[in-house]
Amino acid sequence: MSTLSITNLGVVVGDQEIVKGLDLEVSSGQVHAVMGPNGSGKSTLANAIMGRPGYQITSGSIELDGQDLCSLPTWQRAQMGLFLAMQYPTEVPGVSVRETLELALQARGLDQIDVASRLDEEAQSIGLRTELLERALNVDLSGGEKKRNETAQLAVLVPQIAVLDELDSGLDIDALRSCAERIEIMTNDGLGVLCITHYHRLLDHLAADQVHILVDGQIVESGGPELAKELEANGYSRFITSEQEPDGVSVAIGGAAREGQSSGPDLEDPFADPLA
């Protein structure tokens, strides 16, 4: 049983405060979805959890099973059981996924695992062509292939807690289903998931225990899966005050936000017909 506890977290990137006093707790077997408009701090939260250089923690703590992670380098956080599936997985020329996972597992003392065959199995189960595993990491892969590749790595590494930063973007409906179902199986085996997404469609296949709305660096509301459905219907309008609206940011989800405007402040409608 593992628990990732985030308490009063403040994160600054450059000279901008992006995350402003955030509390969140994810335990083994749970799925927590974090949803919010563009620019609300979702990816910053994911990067801060993994200790990406340039993301400065200014307040609060991030703990895994009571141990503070903030002073640890990224790789040690990963070795303790965290995993980040990236929104835009970085291309690493000349380095294969097999070699990467072998070195990662070797450093954890798990060098008896046959990484090549495990990767093959996982790739097949989520419909990633196995010949793509021979390529350098994420090089010349489509957006969807990159996300499947992230999922395959997640399944081979078997972390305690996985942060999925928009895993669904770039995935077609079949790929989304196979990746989500694979992750669902992992959650049944005890994986805790912090799932950042814009859309409900991922949560149709990966049942969320909790949905959190992140606006302007803070969680403004938490609830059950029904909250995601409400967002799908009404958008974020009721969670946003005009002071919180980031510049040029769309606050709509699908086309539904147009209806949502009646209950919120006067927001720019990104779907408005400019010729009307």
Place this chain on the structure above:
Amino acid sequence: MAPTPTGPFGSPEWTDLIGSSAFLERRQEAEKNASQAGLPSFEEELWRYTPIDDLDPSHYRLEAPGGPVVGPGLALGMREDAAAVIEIVNGQLISTMINDDAVVVHSEGPEMEKAVGSVVPIGTDFFTDCNFGYCTAPVVVEIARDSVVTSPILICQHTTISDIAWFPRLVIQMGENSEATVVEHQTSPAINALVCPVNEIQVGQAARLKYLTVQEHGPDLWQIATQVAEVQRDAHVSLSQVALGGSYARARIDAKMAGQGSSSEISAIYFGRQKAQHDFRTFQKHQAPHSTSNLLFKGVVDDDSRAIYTGLIRIEPDAADVNAFQTNRTLKLSENAWAESVPNLEIENNDVKCSHASAVGPIDEDQKFYLETRGVPADVAEALVVKGFFADVLEGLPSELISTAINGRIEELVALDKERQ
């Protein structure tokens, strides 16, 4: 024949040098040229950023004592299947083994004398003139026209004795429509010596040559090398350099697209550690239309090492429909390391596509972060990123055997680097 008493490297016994009296006269002419020109200075553009003013020729003995062949180093396993193996040690040709009828080697006689200076003539520069004057073991490798030499030709230049200066001269003559791969392997232990190789390459019409130079000198040796390839109509040359050692290791590389439809690929991997200085000067000269050249140089500077790259793409007025590209990237792994990259274009024809790009910077933090998120320890992640940085150049090397060995050496260098910290 009387020695010239005021030669830049003292006075060789001319009668000891190979060649007819006519050839010895040309040698003397070259030596005279070098003496008159004198050593270059770092104030000259071609020698900017270099430690050339520190070179004291009087420190070195102009000798060619020969010696036993040394271990294979990075060329391990290559001798067994080579089309030819030529071993030159401390200025002496020690052995020549030829396993392919299409390969002919001349180390003396009119064929040698005619070939030497055919691409790099007397008067080119101080070091090439010294080389003409003092080369003790010139070697000409001729590939018969219409022949395909499937296995690589291995040419080894070993330097094993301190304080000597020697001048290897290699000429490669690719007959029309021939194909071959040459691997030149330069080695030395930790000794202070001076080696100034000149490599003349003629690629005949429609011929295809892959030429790889692997330099694994010890940390104290100075090398000042010149390589010039002349590529005729519809011919192709690939010139690759792997530079791993030397105190000051310079390579000037000229690819002349002399015939229409000619093409060249020029690549390098260099890895500087401690106080090593790598210096590359490249010239992509397009003299004919429909010609192509593509250059990719990648290197690492670590510790207190330095790397200099300057490159010129020159398109002559008659060279229309030309594609010429030049990329230099250097990773800087330590605060004290230094690298300079100066690309240049001189274009005198409008119908060309040219680009040049250069960058000196630290390793890609995003790549390192990605690997770390999988749990790869920071130092291993950094090593992987560095290794991956060289991957595209390594993949293009003409020998898989040596490419694997170099990849292994790079992994070793990066790991060694970590151990020192």
